[in-house]
Amino acid sequence: xxxxxxxxxxxxxxxxxxxxxxxxxxxxxxxxxxxxxxxxxxxxxxxxxxxxxxxxxxxxxxxxxxxxxxxxxxxxxxxxxxxxxxxxxxxxxxxxxxxxxxxxxxxxxxxxxxxxxxxxxxxxxxxxxxxxxxxxxxxxxxxxxxxxxxxxxxxxxxxxxxxxxxxxxxxxxxxxxxxxxxxxxxxxxxxxxxxxxxxxxxxxxxxxxxxxxxxxxxxxxxxxxxxxxxxxxxxxxxxxxxxxxxxxxxxxxxxxxxxxxxxxxxxxxxxxxxxxxxxxxxxxxxxxxxxxxxxxxxxxxxxxxxxxxxxxxxxxxxxxxxxxxxxxxxxxxxxxxxxxxxxxxxxxxxxxxxxxxxxxxxxxxxxxxxxxxxxxxxxxxxxxxxxxxxxxxxxxxxxxxxxxxxxxxxxxxxxxxxxxxxxxxxxxxxxxxxxxxxxxxxxxxxxxxxxxxxxxxxxxxxxxxxxxxxxxxxxxxxxxxxxxxxxxxxxxx
Numbered sequence: 001x002x003x004x005x006x007x008x009x010x011x012x013x014x015x016x017x018x019x020x021x022x023x024x025x026x027x028x029x030x031x032x033x034x035x036x037x038x039x040x041x042x043x044x045x046x047x048x049x050x051x052x053x054x055x056x057x058x059x060x061x062x063x064x065x066x067x068x069x070x071x072x073x074x075x076x077x078x079x080x081x082x083x084x085x086x087x088x089x090x091x092x093x094x095x096x097x098x099x100x101x102x103x104x105x106x107x108x109x110x111x112x113x114x115x116x117x118x119x120x121x122x123x124x125x126x127x128x129x130x131x132x133x134x135x136x137x138x139x140x141x142x143x144x145x146x147x148x149x150x151x152x153x154x155x156x157x158x159x160x161x162x163x164x165x166x167x168x169x170x171x172x173x174x175x176x177x178x179x180x181x182x183x184x185x186x187x188x189x190x191x192x193x194x195x196x197x198x199x200x201x202x203x204x205x206x207x208x209x210x211x212x213x214x215x216x217x218x219x220x221x222x223x224x225x226x227x228x229x230x231x232x233x234x235x236x237x238x239x240x241x242x243x244x245x246x247x248x249x250x251x252x253x254x255x256x257x258x259x260x261x262x263x264x265x266x267x268x269x270x271x272x273x274x275x276x277x278x279x280x281x282x283x284x285x286x287x288x289x290x291x292x293x294x295x296x297x298x299x300x301x302x303x304x305x306x307x308x309x310x311x312x313x314x315x316x317x318x319x320x321x322x323x324x325x326x327x328x329x330x331x332x333x334x335x336x337x338x339x340x341x342x343x344x345x346x347x348x349x350x351x352x353x354x355x356x357x358x359x360x361x362x363x364x365x366x367x368x369x370x371x372x373x374x375x376x377x378x379x380x381x382x383x384x385x386x387x388x389x390x391x392x393x394x395x396x397x398x399x400x401x402x403x404x405x406x407x408x409x410x411x412x413x414x415x416x417x418x419x420x421x422x423x424x425x426x427x428x429x430x431x432x433x434x435x436x437x438x439x440x441x442x443x444x445x446x447x448x449x450x451x452x453x454x455x456x457x458x459x460x461x462x463x464x465x466x467x468x469x470x471x472x473x474x475x476x477x478x479x480x481x482x483x484x485x486x487x488x489x490x491x492x493x
Contacts, residue, residue, distance in 0.1 A: 002087035002243065007117070007261040008212045008317055011075060011085060012059060021056050021081055028062040031139040031148065035060060035071055036322050043074050045326030046359050047293030054078050054326060059317075066137040070317045073139075075215055077327040079409075082334065085215045086241055091409065094337025094355050097219075097237075101227070101342065105239030107246040110260045116249045118210070118262040119311045124253065125268075126308075131177040135310050136264060137318045138174055144286045146181075146279035146298045148174045150266075151288075152319045153209040154221055155182070156257060157191040157270070160198055160205075164231035165257070166190040169221050169331070171288060171323075172209065172266075172305070173278055180209075180268070180305040181276050183287070185438065190230050195270055195303070204269035206254035207305065212263025212319040216241040222335035222363075227342060227392065253308040263316040268307040275301040289323040290439045291332065291362030326359060333363025336393045340367060343392040344385045351378065352385055356408040364437065365397040368408040373468045383429065386461040395437045400462045405476055417464040421474060429461040 005011045015022035023042060029035050040048055043055025057074040076082050083090035088097070110116060123135055138148035150172040158165045168189050173181040184192040191207070198205040220237035228234055235246045249260040251267045258265040278287050279298035287296040321327040337355040344352040353370040357363045367389055371382040386399040400414055403421075407413040422428075432450065436443055436457035443457045451457075466474040484491060 003085065005085060005214060005216070006242070007214050008072065008263055008319060011215055012072065012317075014085070015057060015075075015081075018084060021084070022059065023056045024059045024061065026061050028064055029060045029071070030064045031066070031071065031137050033140050033143045033145070035063075035073060035139045035320070036141045039073050039322060043077050043326075044322045045077055046322075046329050047291065047324040047362055048322060049293070057081065063137050063318075065134075068315055069137045070315070071137055071139065071320055072212070072317050073320045073322070074325070074327060075319070076218060076330040077321070077325050079326075079330060079334075082215065082219065082330045086219065092354065093334045094357075095341050097241075097334060097338040098342040098345075100237060100240040101338065103240050104236035105243070105245050107233065107235040107239060107248050109257070110247045110249050116260055117313050118249065118258060118260060118265045119252065120314045121312045121316070122252060123310045124308070125178045132174050132180070132266075132307060132310065133177065136174065136266070139320050141289045141322055142295060144282070144284045144295065145288045146173050146282050146284065146286060149288050150174070150180075150209065150211060151321045151323065152213075152218065153211050153266070154213060154217065154259065155191055156208045156210070157194045157205055158256065159194050159231060160201060160203070162231070165233050166194070166231065167221055167234055169218070173287070175276055175280055178307045179276070180266070180307060181278050181302040182270060182305050183278070183299055183302050191270075193230055195272070198270075199272045202272060204272050204306070206251075206256040207268060207270050208251050208254070208256045208258035209266040209305075210259035210262035211265070212317050213259055214238070214242070214246075214261070217246060217259065218331055219334060222331045223339065224335070224393065227335075227339040251309075252311065263313050264318065265311045266305075266307055267309040267311070268305045271304045271306060274304040274306070276304050278302050291324050291328040291364065292439055292441070293324045293362070294441055296439060324362065329357070329359045329363035331363070333357030333359075336363060336367065336396070339392040340369070340389045344369075344388045347388055348381055348385065351381060353404055354408055355389075358411065360411065361398065364393075364395045365440065366400070367393075367396055367398075368400045368402060368414055370404060370406065370408050371401055371465060372404050373465065373471075376468050379468045382465050383461060383463060386429075386463075390431075390434075390459055394435070396459070397436050397440065397457055398460050398462065401465050403465050406464075414464070418462060421466050422462060422464045427463040429463065431459040434459045
Protein backbone atom coordinates (compact mmCIF):
# COMPACT_ATOMS: atom_id res chain seq x y z
CA UNK A 1 0.00 0.00 0.00
CA UNK A 2 1.22 3.48 -0.87
CA UNK A 3 1.57 5.46 2.38
CA UNK A 4 0.05 8.93 2.49
CA UNK A 5 3.34 10.85 2.53
CA UNK A 6 3.98 14.16 0.79
CA UNK A 7 6.64 15.88 2.91
CA UNK A 8 9.08 15.28 5.78
CA UNK A 9 6.46 15.79 8.50
CA UNK A 10 4.02 13.27 7.07
CA UNK A 11 6.94 10.83 6.70
CA UNK A 12 7.84 11.25 10.38
CA UNK A 13 4.20 10.87 11.41
CA UNK A 14 4.01 7.67 9.39
CA UNK A 15 7.16 6.27 11.02
CA UNK A 16 5.78 7.00 14.50
CA UNK A 17 3.19 4.29 13.82
CA UNK A 18 5.79 1.78 12.60
CA UNK A 19 7.29 -0.16 15.52
CA UNK A 20 10.98 0.49 16.01
CA UNK A 21 11.33 2.89 13.09
CA UNK A 22 11.57 6.30 14.80
CA UNK A 23 13.31 7.30 18.02
CA UNK A 24 12.27 10.72 19.34
CA UNK A 25 14.44 12.32 22.02
CA UNK A 26 13.97 15.41 24.17
CA UNK A 27 17.56 15.34 25.43
CA UNK A 28 19.40 18.47 24.31
CA UNK A 29 21.89 17.66 21.54
CA UNK A 30 24.81 19.74 20.35
CA UNK A 31 24.84 19.98 16.54
CA UNK A 32 28.64 20.21 16.76
CA UNK A 33 29.37 16.48 16.19
CA UNK A 34 27.14 15.18 19.02
CA UNK A 35 24.07 14.42 16.89
CA UNK A 36 26.10 12.34 14.45
CA UNK A 37 28.06 10.84 17.34
CA UNK A 38 24.83 9.58 18.89
CA UNK A 39 23.33 8.33 15.63
CA UNK A 40 26.53 6.45 14.80
CA UNK A 41 25.50 4.00 17.55
CA UNK A 42 21.74 4.12 17.02
CA UNK A 43 21.40 3.39 13.32
CA UNK A 44 24.03 4.79 10.93
CA UNK A 45 25.30 1.54 9.37
CA UNK A 46 26.96 1.79 5.97
CA UNK A 47 30.72 2.32 5.97
CA UNK A 48 30.71 4.13 9.33
CA UNK A 49 33.46 2.96 11.71
CA UNK A 50 32.36 0.03 13.84
CA UNK A 51 30.54 -0.36 16.16
CA UNK A 52 27.50 0.81 14.26
CA UNK A 53 24.26 -0.83 13.18
CA UNK A 54 21.02 -0.45 11.30
CA UNK A 55 18.42 1.10 13.54
CA UNK A 56 15.55 3.61 13.68
CA UNK A 57 15.55 7.14 12.34
CA UNK A 58 15.95 9.81 15.02
CA UNK A 59 14.28 13.13 15.73
CA UNK A 60 16.10 15.50 18.10
CA UNK A 61 13.54 17.91 19.59
CA UNK A 62 16.04 20.10 21.44
CA UNK A 63 19.07 21.36 19.53
CA UNK A 64 21.63 23.46 21.38
CA UNK A 65 21.66 27.05 20.11
CA UNK A 66 18.49 26.63 18.01
CA UNK A 67 15.43 26.95 20.24
CA UNK A 68 12.92 26.87 17.38
CA UNK A 69 14.37 23.98 15.37
CA UNK A 70 14.58 20.21 15.41
CA UNK A 71 16.92 17.83 13.57
CA UNK A 72 15.90 14.58 11.85
CA UNK A 73 18.53 12.07 10.82
CA UNK A 74 18.57 8.59 9.33
CA UNK A 75 15.17 8.48 7.64
CA UNK A 76 16.68 6.57 4.71
CA UNK A 77 19.31 4.62 6.68
CA UNK A 78 17.51 1.30 6.22
CA UNK A 79 16.55 -0.42 2.99
CA UNK A 80 13.40 -1.82 4.59
CA UNK A 81 12.43 1.62 5.89
CA UNK A 82 12.94 3.16 2.45
CA UNK A 83 10.72 0.50 0.91
CA UNK A 84 8.10 1.10 3.59
CA UNK A 85 8.15 4.86 3.02
CA UNK A 86 7.75 4.36 -0.74
CA UNK A 87 5.25 1.50 -0.61
CA UNK A 88 7.62 -0.80 -2.51
CA UNK A 89 9.30 -4.18 -1.96
CA UNK A 90 12.66 -4.02 -0.17
CA UNK A 91 14.37 -6.83 -2.09
CA UNK A 92 13.31 -5.49 -5.48
CA UNK A 93 13.54 -1.75 -4.89
CA UNK A 94 15.86 -1.22 -7.85
CA UNK A 95 13.64 -3.18 -10.22
CA UNK A 96 10.47 -1.44 -9.03
CA UNK A 97 12.08 1.99 -9.33
CA UNK A 98 13.19 1.07 -12.85
CA UNK A 99 9.54 0.42 -13.66
CA UNK A 100 8.62 3.89 -12.35
CA UNK A 101 10.93 5.40 -14.97
CA UNK A 102 8.37 4.35 -17.57
CA UNK A 103 5.55 6.38 -15.99
CA UNK A 104 7.02 9.65 -14.78
CA UNK A 105 4.96 12.67 -13.67
CA UNK A 106 6.48 16.13 -14.15
CA UNK A 107 6.62 18.57 -11.21
CA UNK A 108 4.10 21.42 -11.15
CA UNK A 109 4.04 24.94 -9.77
CA UNK A 110 1.85 25.37 -6.72
CA UNK A 111 -1.39 27.20 -7.42
CA UNK A 112 -1.02 30.97 -7.50
CA UNK A 113 -2.10 32.49 -4.21
CA UNK A 114 -1.88 29.17 -2.38
CA UNK A 115 -0.12 28.88 0.97
CA UNK A 116 3.58 28.02 0.52
CA UNK A 117 4.79 25.91 3.44
CA UNK A 118 8.48 26.65 2.97
CA UNK A 119 7.93 30.42 3.08
CA UNK A 120 6.09 30.70 6.40
CA UNK A 121 9.17 32.38 7.87
CA UNK A 122 11.37 34.61 5.69
CA UNK A 123 14.88 35.90 6.47
CA UNK A 124 16.51 38.11 3.85
CA UNK A 125 20.27 38.50 3.67
CA UNK A 126 20.01 42.28 3.36
CA UNK A 127 18.21 42.52 6.71
CA UNK A 128 20.14 43.40 9.91
CA UNK A 129 21.38 40.40 11.89
CA UNK A 130 21.04 37.86 9.08
CA UNK A 131 23.38 34.93 9.77
CA UNK A 132 23.20 31.46 8.26
CA UNK A 133 25.05 30.07 11.26
CA UNK A 134 22.21 31.13 13.56
CA UNK A 135 19.35 30.22 11.20
CA UNK A 136 20.37 26.80 9.89
CA UNK A 137 21.14 24.09 12.49
CA UNK A 138 23.40 22.10 10.18
CA UNK A 139 25.36 19.52 12.20
CA UNK A 140 28.99 18.62 11.83
CA UNK A 141 29.64 14.89 11.44
CA UNK A 142 32.92 14.86 13.38
CA UNK A 143 34.93 17.28 15.55
CA UNK A 144 37.43 17.82 12.73
CA UNK A 145 34.91 18.79 10.03
CA UNK A 146 35.61 21.98 8.08
CA UNK A 147 32.39 23.42 9.50
CA UNK A 148 28.67 22.81 9.71
CA UNK A 149 27.59 20.90 6.60
CA UNK A 150 24.22 20.78 4.91
CA UNK A 151 24.23 17.13 3.82
CA UNK A 152 20.64 16.79 2.56
CA UNK A 153 20.44 19.92 0.46
CA UNK A 154 18.68 19.42 -2.87
CA UNK A 155 20.02 22.07 -5.22
CA UNK A 156 17.93 23.19 -8.20
CA UNK A 157 19.43 24.97 -11.18
CA UNK A 158 18.40 25.86 -14.71
CA UNK A 159 20.19 25.54 -18.03
CA UNK A 160 20.67 29.15 -19.26
CA UNK A 161 20.45 28.05 -22.89
CA UNK A 162 17.23 26.05 -23.02
CA UNK A 163 15.53 26.59 -19.64
CA UNK A 164 15.52 22.94 -18.53
CA UNK A 165 15.94 22.38 -14.79
CA UNK A 166 17.68 19.70 -12.77
CA UNK A 167 18.21 18.77 -9.13
CA UNK A 168 21.22 17.22 -7.43
CA UNK A 169 22.35 16.71 -3.84
CA UNK A 170 25.64 18.36 -2.88
CA UNK A 171 27.57 19.01 0.30
CA UNK A 172 27.36 22.63 1.43
CA UNK A 173 29.71 23.99 4.09
CA UNK A 174 28.50 27.08 5.94
CA UNK A 175 31.48 29.44 5.69
CA UNK A 176 30.02 32.75 6.84
CA UNK A 177 26.85 34.65 7.58
CA UNK A 178 25.80 34.62 3.92
CA UNK A 179 28.31 32.31 2.25
CA UNK A 180 28.27 28.60 1.42
CA UNK A 181 30.95 26.42 -0.13
CA UNK A 182 29.41 24.04 -2.69
CA UNK A 183 31.51 21.06 -3.74
CA UNK A 184 30.66 19.82 -7.24
CA UNK A 185 32.29 16.53 -8.25
CA UNK A 186 34.26 17.45 -11.39
CA UNK A 187 32.66 16.43 -14.66
CA UNK A 188 29.79 14.37 -13.26
CA UNK A 189 27.03 16.65 -11.98
CA UNK A 190 24.50 18.42 -14.14
CA UNK A 191 24.49 21.61 -12.10
CA UNK A 192 28.21 21.75 -12.79
CA UNK A 193 27.45 21.61 -16.52
CA UNK A 194 24.90 24.42 -16.11
CA UNK A 195 27.46 26.51 -14.21
CA UNK A 196 29.98 26.17 -17.04
CA UNK A 197 27.43 27.70 -19.39
CA UNK A 198 26.81 30.57 -16.97
CA UNK A 199 30.57 31.15 -16.73
CA UNK A 200 30.79 31.55 -20.50
CA UNK A 201 28.06 34.19 -20.25
CA UNK A 202 29.78 35.86 -17.29
CA UNK A 203 26.73 35.44 -15.07
CA UNK A 204 26.12 33.99 -11.63
CA UNK A 205 23.70 31.05 -11.51
CA UNK A 206 20.51 31.39 -9.44
CA UNK A 207 19.90 28.29 -7.34
CA UNK A 208 17.69 27.08 -4.52
CA UNK A 209 18.66 24.55 -1.87
CA UNK A 210 15.66 22.69 -0.44
CA UNK A 211 16.14 20.76 2.81
CA UNK A 212 13.75 18.48 4.70
CA UNK A 213 11.73 16.70 2.03
CA UNK A 214 9.50 13.78 1.15
CA UNK A 215 11.78 10.69 1.03
CA UNK A 216 10.63 10.06 -2.55
CA UNK A 217 12.29 13.31 -3.64
CA UNK A 218 15.62 12.36 -2.08
CA UNK A 219 15.45 8.86 -3.59
CA UNK A 220 15.00 10.20 -7.11
CA UNK A 221 17.90 12.63 -6.86
CA UNK A 222 20.52 9.86 -6.95
CA UNK A 223 19.89 8.97 -10.60
CA UNK A 224 22.64 9.90 -13.03
CA UNK A 225 23.42 9.74 -16.74
CA UNK A 226 22.86 7.86 -18.95
CA UNK A 227 19.59 6.92 -17.18
CA UNK A 228 18.83 10.59 -16.56
CA UNK A 229 20.81 12.69 -19.09
CA UNK A 230 21.53 16.40 -18.90
CA UNK A 231 18.25 18.28 -18.78
CA UNK A 232 16.27 15.40 -17.27
CA UNK A 233 14.60 16.61 -14.08
CA UNK A 234 14.63 13.72 -11.59
CA UNK A 235 11.65 15.21 -9.75
CA UNK A 236 9.46 13.54 -12.35
CA UNK A 237 10.58 10.17 -10.95
CA UNK A 238 9.45 11.27 -7.49
CA UNK A 239 6.12 12.13 -9.11
CA UNK A 240 5.86 8.57 -10.37
CA UNK A 241 6.75 7.16 -6.95
CA UNK A 242 3.91 9.15 -5.32
CA UNK A 243 1.57 9.11 -8.31
CA UNK A 244 1.25 12.88 -8.08
CA UNK A 245 3.47 15.79 -9.13
CA UNK A 246 6.03 17.33 -6.81
CA UNK A 247 4.87 20.87 -6.04
CA UNK A 248 7.27 23.75 -6.71
CA UNK A 249 7.16 27.38 -5.59
CA UNK A 250 8.84 30.55 -6.84
CA UNK A 251 11.78 31.73 -4.81
CA UNK A 252 11.47 35.19 -3.28
CA UNK A 253 14.88 36.70 -4.07
CA UNK A 254 16.23 34.79 -7.10
CA UNK A 255 14.78 33.63 -10.41
CA UNK A 256 14.52 30.00 -9.41
CA UNK A 257 12.04 27.50 -8.00
CA UNK A 258 12.14 25.36 -4.87
CA UNK A 259 10.27 22.45 -3.29
CA UNK A 260 7.11 24.06 -1.92
CA UNK A 261 6.79 21.92 1.21
CA UNK A 262 10.49 21.91 2.18
CA UNK A 263 11.38 22.63 5.79
CA UNK A 264 14.19 25.01 4.78
CA UNK A 265 15.01 26.73 1.50
CA UNK A 266 18.24 28.64 0.94
CA UNK A 267 18.14 31.03 -2.01
CA UNK A 268 21.19 32.49 -3.66
CA UNK A 269 23.61 32.70 -6.55
CA UNK A 270 26.30 30.17 -7.43
CA UNK A 271 29.17 32.48 -8.34
CA UNK A 272 30.72 32.22 -11.79
CA UNK A 273 34.02 33.62 -10.44
CA UNK A 274 34.36 33.24 -6.67
CA UNK A 275 35.89 30.20 -4.98
CA UNK A 276 36.87 29.41 -1.40
CA UNK A 277 39.05 27.08 0.64
CA UNK A 278 36.62 24.66 2.26
CA UNK A 279 38.26 24.70 5.71
CA UNK A 280 38.81 28.46 5.82
CA UNK A 281 37.36 28.54 9.37
CA UNK A 282 38.63 25.30 10.91
CA UNK A 283 42.04 24.95 9.19
CA UNK A 284 41.94 21.20 9.92
CA UNK A 285 42.68 20.18 6.35
CA UNK A 286 39.57 18.00 6.52
CA UNK A 287 36.15 18.40 4.92
CA UNK A 288 33.65 15.83 6.23
CA UNK A 289 33.19 12.04 6.21
CA UNK A 290 32.22 10.85 2.74
CA UNK A 291 30.51 7.67 1.56
CA UNK A 292 33.67 5.52 1.18
CA UNK A 293 34.14 5.79 4.96
CA UNK A 294 37.01 8.27 5.08
CA UNK A 295 37.03 11.96 5.95
CA UNK A 296 37.83 13.78 2.75
CA UNK A 297 40.46 16.45 2.44
CA UNK A 298 39.21 20.02 2.42
CA UNK A 299 39.16 21.23 -1.15
CA UNK A 300 40.58 24.46 -2.46
CA UNK A 301 38.85 26.52 -5.12
CA UNK A 302 35.41 25.27 -4.11
CA UNK A 303 32.43 27.01 -5.68
CA UNK A 304 30.76 29.75 -3.63
CA UNK A 305 27.05 30.34 -3.11
CA UNK A 306 26.19 33.91 -2.14
CA UNK A 307 23.00 33.54 -0.10
CA UNK A 308 20.19 36.03 -0.59
CA UNK A 309 17.55 34.55 1.73
CA UNK A 310 16.53 31.67 3.96
CA UNK A 311 12.89 30.68 4.16
CA UNK A 312 11.45 28.04 6.49
CA UNK A 313 8.33 26.41 7.80
CA UNK A 314 7.19 27.34 11.30
CA UNK A 315 9.23 25.34 13.83
CA UNK A 316 11.35 23.85 11.03
CA UNK A 317 13.04 20.45 10.98
CA UNK A 318 16.58 20.30 9.67
CA UNK A 319 17.21 16.99 7.89
CA UNK A 320 20.73 15.60 7.96
CA UNK A 321 22.68 12.42 7.31
CA UNK A 322 26.04 10.95 8.24
CA UNK A 323 28.16 10.96 5.07
CA UNK A 324 29.23 7.28 5.10
CA UNK A 325 25.98 5.90 6.55
CA UNK A 326 23.43 3.48 5.14
CA UNK A 327 21.43 6.58 4.23
CA UNK A 328 23.91 7.38 1.46
CA UNK A 329 23.77 3.74 0.36
CA UNK A 330 20.01 4.09 -0.07
CA UNK A 331 20.06 7.41 -1.92
CA UNK A 332 22.91 6.46 -4.25
CA UNK A 333 22.62 2.68 -4.41
CA UNK A 334 18.96 2.07 -5.14
CA UNK A 335 18.94 4.40 -8.19
CA UNK A 336 22.16 2.62 -9.24
CA UNK A 337 20.34 -0.72 -9.05
CA UNK A 338 17.47 0.67 -11.11
CA UNK A 339 19.84 2.03 -13.75
CA UNK A 340 21.77 -1.24 -14.05
CA UNK A 341 18.65 -3.39 -14.19
CA UNK A 342 17.06 -1.14 -16.81
CA UNK A 343 20.07 -1.29 -19.12
CA UNK A 344 20.75 -5.04 -18.78
CA UNK A 345 17.08 -5.98 -19.09
CA UNK A 346 16.86 -4.00 -22.32
CA UNK A 347 19.88 -5.84 -23.75
CA UNK A 348 19.14 -9.39 -22.54
CA UNK A 349 15.62 -9.73 -21.12
CA UNK A 350 14.91 -12.17 -18.32
CA UNK A 351 18.49 -13.07 -17.41
CA UNK A 352 19.27 -10.49 -14.72
CA UNK A 353 17.12 -11.44 -11.74
CA UNK A 354 18.19 -8.72 -9.30
CA UNK A 355 20.86 -6.16 -8.43
CA UNK A 356 22.23 -4.95 -5.11
CA UNK A 357 24.46 -1.90 -4.72
CA UNK A 358 26.10 -3.15 -1.55
CA UNK A 359 26.73 -1.04 1.56
CA UNK A 360 30.44 -1.90 1.49
CA UNK A 361 30.71 0.23 -1.65
CA UNK A 362 28.67 3.10 -0.26
CA UNK A 363 26.00 2.40 -2.85
CA UNK A 364 28.32 3.50 -5.67
CA UNK A 365 31.42 1.30 -5.90
CA UNK A 366 30.13 -2.30 -5.61
CA UNK A 367 27.23 -4.02 -7.36
CA UNK A 368 26.17 -7.65 -7.06
CA UNK A 369 24.33 -9.00 -10.08
CA UNK A 370 22.19 -12.13 -9.74
CA UNK A 371 22.27 -13.72 -13.20
CA UNK A 372 20.42 -16.75 -14.55
CA UNK A 373 21.93 -18.96 -17.27
CA UNK A 374 19.10 -20.93 -18.89
CA UNK A 375 21.06 -22.42 -21.79
CA UNK A 376 24.61 -23.11 -22.91
CA UNK A 377 24.34 -20.05 -25.14
CA UNK A 378 23.99 -17.88 -22.04
CA UNK A 379 27.56 -18.65 -21.00
CA UNK A 380 29.57 -15.43 -21.13
CA UNK A 381 26.52 -13.21 -21.20
CA UNK A 382 26.90 -12.66 -17.47
CA UNK A 383 30.15 -10.83 -18.20
CA UNK A 384 28.41 -8.76 -20.86
CA UNK A 385 25.90 -7.82 -18.15
CA UNK A 386 28.77 -6.64 -15.94
CA UNK A 387 30.11 -4.45 -18.75
CA UNK A 388 26.64 -2.98 -19.19
CA UNK A 389 26.55 -2.25 -15.46
CA UNK A 390 29.72 -0.18 -15.78
CA UNK A 391 28.09 1.70 -18.65
CA UNK A 392 24.89 2.28 -16.68
CA UNK A 393 26.79 3.78 -13.74
CA UNK A 394 30.25 5.09 -14.47
CA UNK A 395 31.36 5.41 -10.82
CA UNK A 396 30.97 1.67 -10.26
CA UNK A 397 34.30 -0.01 -9.44
CA UNK A 398 33.58 -3.72 -8.72
CA UNK A 399 30.89 -6.07 -10.05
CA UNK A 400 30.24 -9.47 -8.47
CA UNK A 401 28.33 -11.95 -10.63
CA UNK A 402 26.44 -14.70 -8.77
CA UNK A 403 23.91 -17.43 -9.52
CA UNK A 404 20.19 -17.41 -8.56
CA UNK A 405 20.81 -19.53 -5.43
CA UNK A 406 22.97 -16.79 -3.83
CA UNK A 407 21.42 -14.18 -1.55
CA UNK A 408 22.77 -10.92 -2.95
CA UNK A 409 21.83 -9.06 0.26
CA UNK A 410 24.00 -11.36 2.41
CA UNK A 411 27.69 -10.58 1.88
CA UNK A 412 28.65 -13.81 3.64
CA UNK A 413 26.71 -15.70 0.96
CA UNK A 414 28.34 -13.65 -1.78
CA UNK A 415 31.78 -14.37 -0.31
CA UNK A 416 30.83 -18.08 -0.10
CA UNK A 417 30.11 -18.02 -3.82
CA UNK A 418 33.43 -16.29 -4.44
CA UNK A 419 35.24 -18.86 -2.31
CA UNK A 420 33.71 -21.97 -3.91
CA UNK A 421 32.88 -20.84 -7.47
CA UNK A 422 35.61 -18.38 -8.38
CA UNK A 423 39.19 -18.86 -9.59
CA UNK A 424 41.16 -15.63 -9.80
CA UNK A 425 43.26 -16.66 -12.81
CA UNK A 426 40.20 -17.25 -15.01
CA UNK A 427 37.26 -15.46 -13.34
CA UNK A 428 38.79 -12.09 -12.48
CA UNK A 429 38.48 -9.58 -15.31
CA UNK A 430 40.29 -6.29 -14.80
CA UNK A 431 39.79 -3.08 -16.77
CA UNK A 432 42.61 -0.68 -15.85
CA UNK A 433 42.80 3.04 -16.49
CA UNK A 434 39.10 3.87 -16.04
CA UNK A 435 37.78 6.96 -14.32
CA UNK A 436 35.81 6.00 -11.23
CA UNK A 437 35.44 8.48 -8.37
CA UNK A 438 37.69 11.12 -6.84
CA UNK A 439 36.56 10.25 -3.28
CA UNK A 440 38.11 6.78 -3.41
CA UNK A 441 41.52 7.38 -1.77
CA UNK A 442 43.05 4.38 -3.53
CA UNK A 443 42.42 5.93 -6.95
CA UNK A 444 45.65 7.90 -6.78
CA UNK A 445 49.16 7.80 -8.31
CA UNK A 446 50.53 7.38 -4.77
CA UNK A 447 49.03 3.87 -4.76
CA UNK A 448 50.45 2.85 -8.12
CA UNK A 449 52.55 4.80 -10.67
CA UNK A 450 50.35 3.41 -13.46
CA UNK A 451 47.49 5.61 -12.21
CA UNK A 452 47.98 8.78 -14.22
CA UNK A 453 45.71 11.17 -12.34
CA UNK A 454 43.63 11.09 -9.15
CA UNK A 455 40.28 9.42 -9.75
CA UNK A 456 41.53 6.74 -12.15
CA UNK A 457 40.76 3.16 -11.07
CA UNK A 458 41.03 -0.43 -12.20
CA UNK A 459 37.49 -1.67 -12.54
CA UNK A 460 37.06 -5.38 -11.89
CA UNK A 461 34.53 -8.14 -12.56
CA UNK A 462 34.43 -11.08 -10.15
CA UNK A 463 32.61 -13.85 -12.01
CA UNK A 464 31.37 -16.11 -9.22
CA UNK A 465 28.86 -17.95 -11.40
CA UNK A 466 29.02 -21.67 -12.12
CA UNK A 467 29.67 -22.62 -15.77
CA UNK A 468 26.39 -23.77 -17.29
CA UNK A 469 27.77 -27.21 -18.13
CA UNK A 470 28.81 -27.81 -14.50
CA UNK A 471 25.67 -26.63 -12.72
CA UNK A 472 24.74 -30.13 -11.53
CA UNK A 473 28.02 -30.26 -9.57
CA UNK A 474 27.30 -27.08 -7.60
CA UNK A 475 23.89 -27.76 -6.11
CA UNK A 476 23.65 -26.51 -2.53
CA UNK A 477 22.63 -28.91 0.22
CA UNK A 478 18.86 -29.34 0.06
CA UNK A 479 17.10 -29.27 3.43
CA UNK A 480 13.64 -30.49 4.30
CA UNK A 481 10.91 -27.96 3.52
CA UNK A 482 8.99 -27.82 6.78
CA UNK A 483 5.37 -26.97 7.49
CA UNK A 484 5.83 -23.27 8.31
CA UNK A 485 2.33 -22.97 9.76
CA UNK A 486 3.02 -25.79 12.20
CA UNK A 487 6.22 -24.09 13.36
CA UNK A 488 4.98 -20.49 13.08
CA UNK A 489 5.58 -19.60 16.75
CA UNK A 490 9.08 -21.00 16.75
CA UNK A 491 9.99 -19.30 13.47
CA UNK A 492 8.70 -15.96 14.82
CA UNK A 493 10.81 -16.19 18.00
